[in-house]
Amino acid sequence: MIITDAWKEERPVLRGLDEAGSISMVQRGLALRKQIETILDDFWNEGFDGIWFIGIGGTYASCMQAAVFAKSRTAMPVYCENAAEFLTTGNKRFTDKAIVIFSSESGNTKEMVQLAECIKEKGARTLAFIDTPGSTLTQDGLCTHVIISRKNEQIKFFLCMSYLMYRNGDFAEYEDYWQNMEAYLPQALVQVEKESDAWARAYAEKKAEQLQKRPDLPHYFVAAGNQYGAAYSYGMCYWEEQLWIRTRVVSCPEFFHGMQEVIEKDTPVTLYIGEDEQRPLAERVARFLPKVCANYAIIDTKEFALEGIKPQYRQFISHLVMHAVNNRVDAYLEYYLRHPMTIRRYYRQFEY
């Protein structure tokens, strides 16, 4: 690069670690607790016949995480649906006694606006988390309940699910759990960003080099349990959408039923190991990988201190830990690839 003196101070973007910003962001999510409880108390008192998490793209992935948490712990009917599929195929189990929980960052995502209209028409209740004030989905009367607050989608969903389970007698530790989170989670996640920063830099630099050599090769993400939704969203909404890197995300059990055959020595694979009930499924992949691959990375949430978080609660935040690590990976990828994560080739660029 040859740069004349007048421009030599210009630098590519490298997002540093914003400690205060990260902490206050997570605190803001946790602070929604009372507001959420009040709404859900109403739902509880009125009664309901199903809890429906519905999303599209990244928000659908967050629905998966709420659903997998609930599955082993409550017999309440919890549904995880893709908005576009719900709008076409529908679901005959859906009634006007349903409660729908969803999230939208822009507040005007096509499918989610249609969904809100569809739910309204069916006469069911909606708790919508919207990041953007003044957007379509915040309009009066479209959703029965709206909470406007930026970020923390996973915490919001988890607050909802865990509170309904608490009311149903399925999550007795609710108060203690959230008090523990309020006291330690914001700081613990920032600490993860710090602890993983150097690793993330090396990982991103290596990735950028590999993309120079073999730009066509997809990157494989393998994960299970609450990490699966996290990897699904990370591979698709961050690497594909925001960084234009090819990916293929697979769940740990499915990895062994087809996908494994395309893994060779140089195939880039990142395995996420979390701490919930599906951890053994990820450990099986970790034992297999070294035998056939020399280009894999493993992020095991167990390796992070998470100071103050009670051991029995670590499993519930594995996906948040992974998200913190990936925050740093993203910052360095954006830098090494000189690819601003805000740009899109096609998304919302023209009608389709």
Added chain:
Amino acid sequence: MIITDAWKEERPVLRGLDEAGSISMVQRGLALRKQIETILDDFWNEGFDGIWFIGIGGTYASCMQAAVFAKSRTAMPVYCENAAEFLTTGNKRFTDKAIVIFSSESGNTKEMVQLAECIKEKGARTLAFIDTPGSTLTQDGLCTHVIISRKNEQIKFFLCMSYLMYRNGDFAEYEDYWQNMEAYLPQALVQVEKESDAWARAYAEKKAEQLQKRPDLPHYFVAAGNQYGAAYSYGMCYWEEQLWIRTRVVSCPEFFHGMQEVIEKDTPVTLYIGEDEQRPLAERVARFLPKVCANYAIIDTKEFALEGIKPQYRQFISHLVMHAVNNRVDAYLEYYLRHPMTIRRYYRQFEY
């Protein structure tokens, strides 16, 4: 290639169209109807509180197809679970009143054997479709009900689901539907193989050429509705597992929430358009693709005659039509790639 005279008669494998074999295979599947009805009548009379389709890999994909068919048509609780996830996370809605339906070709798939043991322990009923006589899963007492019969997994599951829906008053056309299938389906599917043969040859030849030029580039499969499970299984169990070709399968709605950004002019994409309620989701992809990609293929089941099949039933067999097309694609890929589809790099080659 230089070949001495003694060996010049040796030829690579090119599987021709086995008309009689294909017809009798489908007939064999359809002929299971009475046997299945008898078992399900018992289940019906004894009562049940949930219908659980559980699978892994390709059989999990077939579960998805049964579930998406049921979703819009019945309010009975139908579950679609991955066996390994069920074995670790579990599901608190599962009780001893559940009925479990699954399939296994080998009859000894690790996860499915563990699943059968787990179901047995929980005291629930199982209808297991096993392809291989004498295999572990056919052993006395492991599953409450076993039907040994090769192939036709999707027809078997669909027979089960549609009969239970019929008994529940959700599929009044049951008798007429299956009579229509018995009369015309086997021949109609063979006809699809014939009609698509030349197309499949050209498609496979082009794919083989592209793999020479850009071997790292994944092939993208996009599908919705009952075609999604079909594409999921095809991309993973056929191309990845049996042909060692990189793939990335995405559902039509999710295509627009991230994945679309990595599509460029030369990216290979195959879109499956079926005829069920989610057809509009696939049509949206078909309208988008030509704007950004010059290397896509579309298989639209609507283009096939399916002689004798009543128009209103076409939607239920879109995934079978696609399977017939892909039978021919596979035969030619095996030939052009000189890759016998029976070989595996790792699967069942060593302990992992």
